[in-house]
Amino acid sequence: MTETEELYKVDELKLLDCKKIHLTHEKSGFLTLEYEGKVYHKTDPTRLVPFFSKTTYISLSYEDEEKEFHEIGVIKNMADLEEEQYKILDSYLKYKYFMPEILKVYSIRDNMQGSIFVKSLTTAGEKTICIKDWYQNFRMLTDSYLYVNDADGNKYFCEDIHRLDKKSLSVLEMFT
């Protein structure tokens, strides 16, 4: 093996074979992964591109006792997992990245001091979302993707604001 080949070997993206993945819930709240005869405790799945892809490119990693990070590998597409495995991983990721989707925007009140109060209907129910420094925390990541980070650190999103009803869109228009 040449030096260059060796360098690429170190940096190789290790894609996991979904058929060999076996995940189980741990008492600690993390997952245990069994893969190619090895058992990895406290496995923490991470979405590599959390805003734009929820089920592809999922990194599985763990921290050892010295708190050193180790990546086990990456799941390219969760759809290749067995149904039960998909469910376990999906529920973990939904929990880790809990981010209600905004379905309707009723009104936005501006306190004229940099904070806004967005009365909206989300997948987690009706809420008045308090946002501080709204020009930083209430922003469009693309022309259609709205990302919201409220004063407590809760996150909300709207994948495509143009799909919202007319009233919501007109309320949003002032602030996006």
Place this chain on the structure above:
Amino acid sequence: MKLILKLPPGGSEGIVYSLPFGFAGCGDECDGVFAVTEKEIKIYIDGELEEVYNISDFSEFVVRRGIGTSFIQGIAPGGEVTGFCGFTQDLFPRYGEVAKLLCHYIRTDELIKETGAEETVCPKCGLPLEGSSECVFCKSTASTMVRLLKMILPYRKSFTIAVIFTVLSQLIWVAVPFLDRLLIDKYVTPKKDSIAGILLLAVSMILLMLLEGVFEYFNMKHSFKVSLNIGKNLRETVFRKSQQLSMSSISRRTAGEMINRISNDAAKLEDFITANGKDAIVRILSVVLLTGLLISLNWRLALLTLIPIPPVLVMVKKLNDTMKVNYTRVWKYSTRHSELLHDILNGIRVVKSYGSEDRESVRYTDASERLVRANIRAETIWYLTMPFSFFMVTAGSYFVLYFGGRNVLIGSMSVGQLVQFTSYAAMLSEQLFWLIFIPRTFADASVSAGKIFEIIDERSEIMDSEDSRELDIKGEIEFQNVSFGYKPYDPVLREISCKINKGEMIGIVGHSGVGKSTMINLIMRLYDCTEGEISIDGVPLKSISQNSLRSQIGVVLQETFLFDGSVYDNIAYADPAASFEDIIRAAKAANAHDFIVKLPDGYNTRVGNKGYQLSGGERQRIAIARAILRDPKVLILDEATASLDTRTEKQIQQALDRLTKGRTTIAIAHRLSTLSSADRLFVLDKGRLAETGSHKELMSKKGVYYKLVMAQRETTKMRTAV
């Protein structure tokens, strides 16, 4: 802070803390309650008791902040972790408090039911309080304003003079329409050929205008005297207070935020007092006076003028709010546009080397177009609404013209009276138009005042006690069962007990984030320990005055901060009364003299902003000279030789050896070889003091230190091989 937010189905009996949660331990969404009694933790899911845990089965409780959710865990003495539940981020401070109180319960057997912790969010608006006891947005504007007005008291004489002269100057403006009326009714309408009378009126007007100029001069002179002095007092008070605040208070705010409060918020209040505050008083008086004059001239016409004004003003205010949002949007796009420009131009080498000029041009054009679109929109709305709202505000005048004109025609009113009336009506509209924005001006000033008063009123967490005293430190330091966390629920150091003898050199080693610098911060009393006690020469740190303590501690850090002054000023910072010879001696001992001599202006060379005109090694040697000049009893070296090349490190090590001689020294270094001269090493592991002893003793023990040394040797070997 409320720790009972939602009760379990069984009711409140025996419940000490009870919080809702939205995710079970396995991560499934649910409607749950996390309830704590004196002995147990009970997990209820969808109204059913799901799990019961004995508190005594755990040695620690922790909360971990995740991305969209956070969770609480219990750790058993054997290290086994149990995840109880997950919750949204708004509940994080409450679960953090519960975890802290449960840890305290395990350690001390004392279950605190009423926590002293303050609410973290404003119950009214839901925004974070960020350490304030009252929300700056919801705080009563009146109380803040009263406090602000009290600051005028020392300058009340000047303030009163300014108000009197403003009132006089307003009265002159009220007198002008009266002269117009005389001119029209006495000379113009009757076509009376009396040059003397017209001349007299013209001279009166000129005199009045001149007088108005004199009044305005006295008004502004005294207004500025009041506002500039109040601004100066505010800035000084906030600056002094910011110097006294504890590190935890200071680290809650960025340097930019503090500068903003000291400069911008104070300037805003200064403006408010010079212009708006005083003007508000005068304009309100003008409104009363003008309304009285209008009614006395013709009450029917006065009603026609006044009635449409209130609804129109409400409408104008609404329009103004819309405009504010639009202009904020313009500001947002303008900021993004500038940021992008700044980013691209700063990284122009990268852009060119990757040949991405076209891509960046597209990005820039896009940002530029967005800014233009937002601007066009805002300006269009402005020019659509403002002429209309102005028309609405002055609508009363058109009625007056119609009905007043009719009165003139039927002879119940003179032309002069009508001109005088319309002039007063226009003046009244102008005053009201100004006053409509006063609530916003008051709110804005009130927030600035709130932010300034928040710092002034903040109680420093590190305070000298009444019996704190000066101590001539010898250098013996003792940690007794010390635990500490920057966030109380997340301890960094746990139950540290150790003794450092006078004149001893101690090296603190361990992985990154293990608490090495924290130990040093506690010795300097930048923070108070959460539990346990630190003492110097047998005297608890809290009983030594902070000034006395810190004046006898010398510090050399990895990142040296030099002030923008000369080399001389920076060394003399440690002791401004030191003689020039003392400074040279200190520089020589620090191996700094030789390079200083080579600088173009010797000791008078300016080091530039943050000392960036000097190399890292040079800055470090100046810092050591500064520490030598201080002649500290306790010396702290925090990675003092890290990030330096071998030759510079050798020079600095020599200087440090001279400095540490005979002083109690505590050194932190990642490169373990630099601690070879230490008498003893303290090895920290997971926040605990894992091992103590000399290098030799620890190596033979083959514990944590041995592993650290071996891992480092391995890395060095790899580097040498490369």
